[in-house]
Amino acid sequence: MRATFRRLPARRHDVRWEPGLAVPAADGSPLLTDHYFPRAQGDFPTLLVRSPYGRGLPWSPMYGLLFAEQGFHVILQSCRGTGGSGGAFDLWRNEAADGRATVSWLRKQPWFNGVLGTVGPSYLGYAQWALALDPPPELKAMVVQVGLHDPHALFHADGALRLENALAVGSGMTYQHQGMGAFVRAVLRLRRRLREATTARPLRAAYPSALGGEVPWLDDVLTHPDAADPYWRGASLAEAAERSNVPVSLITGWHDALVDQSLAQYGRLRRAGADTTLLVGPWTHASALQQGWPEMFATSLGWLRTHLCGDPAEPRPGRVRVHVGGDPGGGDAWRDLEDWPPPAATVSWFPTADGHLTRQDPTDSAPLASFRHDPADPTPSVGGPLLSPKAGPRDNTALESRDDVLTFTGPPLTEPVDLLGPVTARLSISTDTGHTDVFTRLCDVDERGRSTNVCDGLAPLRTAGREPTEITVPMSSTAHRFPAGHRIRWQISGGAHPRFARNTGTGELPADAVDVTPVRVTLHADSALLLPFPPAPSQGSDPAPA
Numbered sequence: 001m002r003a004t005f006r007r008l009p010a011r012r013h014d015v016r017w018e019p020g021l022a023v024p025a026a027d028g029s030p031l032l033t034d035h036y037f038p039r040a041q042g043d044f045p046t047l048l049v050r051s052p053y054g055r056g057l058p059w060s061p062m063y064g065l066l067f068a069e070q071g072f073h074v075i076l077q078s079c080r081g082t083g084g085s086g087g088a089f090d091l092w093r094n095e096a097a098d099g100r101a102t103v104s105w106l107r108k109q110p111w112f113n114g115v116l117g118t119v120g121p122s123y124l125g126y127a128q129w130a131l132a133l134d135p136p137p138e139l140k141a142m143v144v145q146v147g148l149h150d151p152h153a154l155f156h157a158d159g160a161l162r163l164e165n166a167l168a169v170g171s172g173m174t175y176q177h178q179g180m181g182a183f184v185r186a187v188l189r190l191r192r193r194l195r196e197a198t199t200a201r202p203l204r205a206a207y208p209s210a211l212g213g214e215v216p217w218l219d220d221v222l223t224h225p226d227a228a229d230p231y232w233r234g235a236s237l238a239e240a241a242e243r244s245n246v247p248v249s250l251i252t253g254w255h256d257a258l259v260d261q262s263l264a265q266y267g268r269l270r271r272a273g274a275d276t277t278l279l280v281g282p283w284t285h286a287s288a289l290q291q292g293w294p295e296m297f298a299t300s301l302g303w304l305r306t307h308l309c310g311d312p313a314e315p316r317p318g319r320v321r322v323h324v325g326g327d328p329g330g331g332d333a334w335r336d337l338e339d340w341p342p343p344a345a346t347v348s349w350f351p352t353a354d355g356h357l358t359r360q361d362p363t364d365s366a367p368l369a370s371f372r373h374d375p376a377d378p379t380p381s382v383g384g385p386l387l388s389p390k391a392g393p394r395d396n397t398a399l400e401s402r403d404d405v406l407t408f409t410g411p412p413l414t415e416p417v418d419l420l421g422p423v424t425a426r427l428s429i430s431t432d433t434g435h436t437d438v439f440t441r442l443c444d445v446d447e448r449g450r451s452t453n454v455c456d457g458l459a460p461l462r463t464a465g466r467e468p469t470e471i472t473v474p475m476s477s478t479a480h481r482f483p484a485g486h487r488i489r490w491q492i493s494g495g496a497h498p499r500f501a502r503n504t505g506t507g508e509l510p511a512d513a514v515d516v517t518p519v520r521v522t523l524h525a526d527s528a529l530l531l532p533f534p535p536a537p538s539q540g541s542d543p544a545p546a
Contacts, residue, residue, distance in 0.1 A: 007294040009301065011069035013038035019055075020084075023077065023105045026097035029086035033077040033102075034060070036068035037111065045115035045140075045308035046073040046106060050099060050127035052082040052089060054177035058289070062297075063120065070301055071309065073111060077102060079127065082177035089173070091217045092151055092235050095130035103136045114138050117308045119300055121145035121289060122258070123173075129237035129265075135246050141307035143300040145251040146288045149261055150236040152227045158459045159225045160437055161501035161510055163198055165257055168387040170211050170218040186212060198498035204511045222511040241268035247275035249303040251296050253283025254325065254455070255392040257385045260476055266320075266340060277303070278340055280322040280479065284391035324418065325393075326444055326454070326481040341421035341477065344532035348426075349490065351408035351527060357490055358410070365428055365468060365526040371404045373436060373494025373505075375516035379404050381499035383453050384441075385476070396443055396451040400491060406523060409445060410488040417482045421532030423455050423475040425490075428524035430468040436461050436519045437503040439496045440473050442529070443489040444482055451489055454480050458500055462507075468524045490529045494521055 016039045022030035034055050038044055049063050055076050064076050080098060081089030106112045116138040118128040125147020132142065148154060155166050167190060175186035190197075193210040200206030204222055208214045224231040241248070248269055252262035259280070269276040279299050283292040305311040317336035324335050349357045353368055373379065379402065383394030400407050425440040441456035457475035482488060495502055501510035505517035 005294050005297075008066070008297065009070065012071050013040045013069055015039060015065055015068040017064070023102055025080055025085075025087060026094070026101045027087065029080055031077050031080060031086070031098060031102065032084045033075055034064060036064040036074040036076065038068055038071055043113040044071050044073050044111075045117060046075060046112055047304065048099070048102060048106075048116060048118050048131075049074060049076045049120045049124060050079055050095070050102070051076070051120065051124050052079040052173055052177060053123070054078065054083045054179065057180050062289070062293070066297065067119070067301070067304075070305070072117075072304070075102070075106070078177060091173075091221075092126065092130075095127045096133050099127060099131035100134070100136065103131070103138065106138075115140055115308050117141040117143070117304050119143040119145070119304065121147060122285070123148055125149065126151070126237065129240045132240040132244055132246055133237060135244070139246055141304055142246055142248045143251070143303055144248060144262070144265070145296055145300065146253065146256045146258055146283075146285050147250070147262060148258055149238060149240070149265055152232045152235055153261060154258065155221045156225050156227070157457070157500065160458055160460050160503070161222065161225060162499065163203070163501040163510075164194070164381070164498045165387050166218065166221060167194070167197065167207060167210060170207070170215045172387075174211060174215055194498065198501075201514045201516070202512045203501060223509065225509065238264070238268060241265045241274070242272055244269060244272055244274045247303070247307050249277050249279070249299065251279045251281075251288070251299060253281045253285070253288045253292065254323070254478060255282075255284045255383075255385050256288060257285045257387050257391070259385060260474075263340065263477055270339065276319065277316075278320045282323045282325050284385070285387050286389065286391070322420070322479040324420075324479045324481055327416070327483055335479065337420075341532065342534055344421045344534045346530050347533045348528040348530055349410065349488065350529075351490065351523065351525070355408055356410070357408040357488060357529070362525040365524045367430070367522050368525045368527070369406050370520055370522040371406055371494070372518055372520050373404050374518040375502045375504055376518075378497035378502040379439070379493045379495045381496035384456055384496070384499060386499060393452045393454070396441075396453055396491065397449065400451055404493055406492040407451075408490045408492075412485050412487055413482055415484050417488075418480070418534060419482070419531055420479045420534050422477045423532065424530040425457065425473040425475055426528045426530060427471050427473060427492075428468045428527045429461055429463065429471065430466055430522045430524065431461070431463045432466070432520040433505050433517055434463050435503060435505050435507045435517075436463075436521055437495045437500065438471065438473060438521070439493045439500070440475060440529075441491040442475060442478070442531075443491055444480065445487040445489045447485050451491075454478050456496075458496060460503060468522075488531075492523060494519065
């Protein structure tokens with residue numbers, strides 16, 4: 001690991017290990033726990049790391065050893081029903097009670113000095129927020145890395161199923177805690193059978209072959225798209241941030257499947273007056289723990305040592321640090337900001353009938369362009385915030401050559417343009433069947449014509465008759481520089497499969513639908529792409545490029 005991850009800090013202590021401790025859960029079930037600690041005299045704070053993914057690779061070296069070397073007791077614990085722990089795993093219902101039970105056990109340990117922190121990525125972040133719902137007095141700091149707090153939003157986008165991510169989560173939750181061999185086999189099986197599982201009708205009957213068997217909680221996820229459904233009651237832990245007084249460091253990546261959740265929690269923490277920082281790197285969910293690990297580890301360690309060990313905080317120009325991508329001349333850079341989102345003017349760009357993107361306001365809401373989306377041959381997904389190796393920025397050129405994809409492209413920029421903040425599409429759409437999804441994406445087109453995705457969003461749409469329906473589609477957020485000579489492109493289609501389950505065109509749930517109906521989607525002239533231009537000091541109040 002030290003050879004792979006350069007820039008790791010020198011170790012402060014040798015480490016000892018107590019594996020396989022049985023910590024009683026809220027109902028008495030044994031939660032298997034490994035204890036890592038410095039081989040040295042003295043009091044050290046404790047880090048609680050609760051995981052459904054096992055306690056072996058990569059969690060043992062990355063969280064157990066590396067943090068213990070820096071002067072922490074580390075409690076690496078398998079959630080119930082995983083990694084040999086007793087009970088049955090449930091996607092969210094037990095983490096708060098089991099976290100509190102673990103803290104009760106810690107209080108009885110002679111080495112526990114009463115100072116506790118938490119750290120971890122993905123679902124390990126969910127376990128942290130669960131403890132923070134009713135934080136014990138010992139909890140002094142949290143580091144939530146590419147973290148989850150809202151399971152519904154992980155699986156659904158305003159009711160549209162995030163199909164590929166749902167299958168990846170089902171595979172990971174089922175097999176990763178069984179060991180690296182079982183997990184690798186499961187990943188390869190899902191890769192081989194992904195097309196079969198995502199094109200079958202109905203969907204629910206096909207996924208077990210891709211996952212090696214039925215996953216009961218995944219059945220429930222597939223068939224409960226509505227966040228207001230009683231099934232999801234208590235799943236979101238947004239309120240933990242709304243009333244938090246625990247210092248929280250948030251770390252995510254622009255192409256992380258959970259970036260919007262991290263940004264939302266940052267906003268809640270700020271409104272609650274909590275001590276918080278935000279780091280957003282150029283990472284996907286997976287690469288944050290790979291290429292991004294040295295930066296993530298340094299940030300996490302600094303936060304924990306400041307709040308748990310009393311080390312002086314390193315001076316920072318702002319509470320937010322973001323990576324600004326997009327400059328091919330080596331100008332990819334980190335930028336420190338006072339807050340997120342930073343001050344910005346929302347600038348509207350409008351599509352034209354000849355495929356251009358312009359600042360000129362439309363004069364009417366007439367039909368502008370249309371395409372036929374066929375669920376039997378769905379528009380494919382390319383890159384974006386996935387949990388698979390195909391995530392991140394990708395070449396969209398082949399995708400944009402399809403007949404079922406619209407593109408609107410601005411003129412070559414005469415100077416670099418930075419976008420920092422949330423991106424939104426305001427769409428005026430009519431259809432001939434009444435049912436469709438709308439996928440909308442911001443792309444950066446270079447001088448050679450290569451189109452690379454920056455950020456995107458999808459929303460289901462129900463229309464009435466032939467009259468247009470207005471819909472606003474959040475397209476996540478970005479910190480991106482469009483260099484001089486590049487062009488801003490707006491891409492619109494009827495889906496992104498298998499990232500999202502295809503809209504059947506019939507109004508039926510994709511999990512149970514057998515029939516599909518092609519749909520004619522028409523875009524109207526009063527649609528707009530809303531981009532966040534930060535004010536330039538030398539350009540007065542108009543942040544738009546020439």
